[in-house]
Amino acid sequence: MKNLREVIGIDVSKNTLDVTLYHSNEHSVFSNDGKGYGEMVKWVDAQLEPGSYFFCFENTGNYSLKLSVFLSSNGLAYVEESPMRIKRSTGLTREKTDKLDSYMIARFGWMYREELVPSEIKPKEFQELGRLLALRDQLVRDRSGLKSTLKEQRHLLSSPSTDICCKALQRCIKHLDKQVLGIEKRMQELLKTDDFLYDNYKLLRSVKGVGLILSCQLLYHTGNFMKFDNWRRFSSYCGIAPFEHSSGSSVRRRKQSHYIGDRKMKTLLSMAAVSAIQSDQELKNYYHRKLEEGKHKMIALNNVRNKILARSFAVIKRGTPFVNIAATSY
Structure with a gap:
């Protein structure tokens, strides 16, 4: 995105699109449907050279899905970003309007254009x-x-x-x-x-504590394990990765998970951890060992959650089902 010269910020709502060109600060409103998308592209092309810009908007679920499909099918570059990331980049703001939001989205796209990666529609x-x-x-x-x-x-x-x-x-x-x-x-x-999707599903089901729903959620959120390089990155995405919190010589807090994360995945992994502790002797011993070391129950449970994620990514990487070595050694 760094070679493009303009960013078009779009604030997506149920019925309308507020569109702002970052450098010229030109603003217009279009309907959130196929007709509005065509009018928006004509309006942009009348002011900018085709291929010199990209669109940037928040992922608002069903409201932005139709827009993503239109842009992707017409070969137009766009970035569909997390609303939380855009909101935290705006700094201190006192006013909130759809027009201002579209400008701040365009501003975000321009500020981070060298880091942003073009989005693609999901299969x-x-x-x-x-x-x-x-x-x-x-x-x-x-x-x-x-x-x-x-x-x-x-x-x-x-x-x-x-x-x-x-x-x-x-x-x-x-x-x-x-x-x-x-x-x-x-x-x-x-x-x-999909054979590749189904093979990975069967591999995930071989991990203790991972059932149908958790397997499907893992496949969906990781893009069939193509979006995340390793389990630690996905653990951070879920909000179960511990981070250091220190400053100077006086602030020295214990490592803890950040509150920002996918709460649904966090809940599912918690349920999987509770189930795995009961059905997997190795994880059960690991959990009780952490408790004997003086760890809080939730910290020990969080360690089990990360263990399950590590196992899930490992079976996908190896392409072979999980084998409990401790259970086969008896």
Whole structure:
């Protein structure tokens, strides 16, 4: 991106796109649809030489997905960046408008143009996998809420088996159970459509504590293990990598994880760690050894989470299933 002479910042919302050219500070608004995208490109090309610029905008999920597909299909250079990174680059700001946001996004793109890498649209199977994971997560949350309500109803009523509210809640829960199972079945079918993807999935399942959902999340977030060089980088992305905190001669805090990270991945890895401690003797011994060393339970659990990540990346790199050497030595 460093050879391009202009950055176009786009603030993406549900219905509109606020577009600003960084150097000329020209601003315009377009609709967030195919017609608006075409008008935006015509407006930009009328002021700039084609191929001399790139677009920069925040990853806003479904709102920015259509824009990414349009730019990619038309061969236009763009960078889809994390909203957190852009926000932290703006410094102290008191005003917030869509126009100002688009300018700050353009400013970010120009400041970091030598470091930014052109974004690419995810393959269709990854897009569908992401949608399935998000929908399953929503359905599981809804099911948990209904189960909690059912529990309260049963506690309040003397005859919950005949109450129409309890029956209705039970039918809803059973329906959600079927929907969740259907989504999981579709996820497995989707993995089988790509041999490389399915081979990596089977390798991940060989690691103790790594189930269907965690495997799919790992494949999705790592781009089938193409986006991250090693497990330590991905551990930092998830928010479970410990970092040093010191300053001068007086500030010497213990290493701890940063609060910024993917909370969903963090939760899934925590569940995997709890499961692995119960089913894997090596990890169980490792966890208790850390506790005997005086480590806090959450620190010991975090060590297990990183162990699971290290094993996951290792089986993918080797291309062979995980083998518990300690278990085979008996």
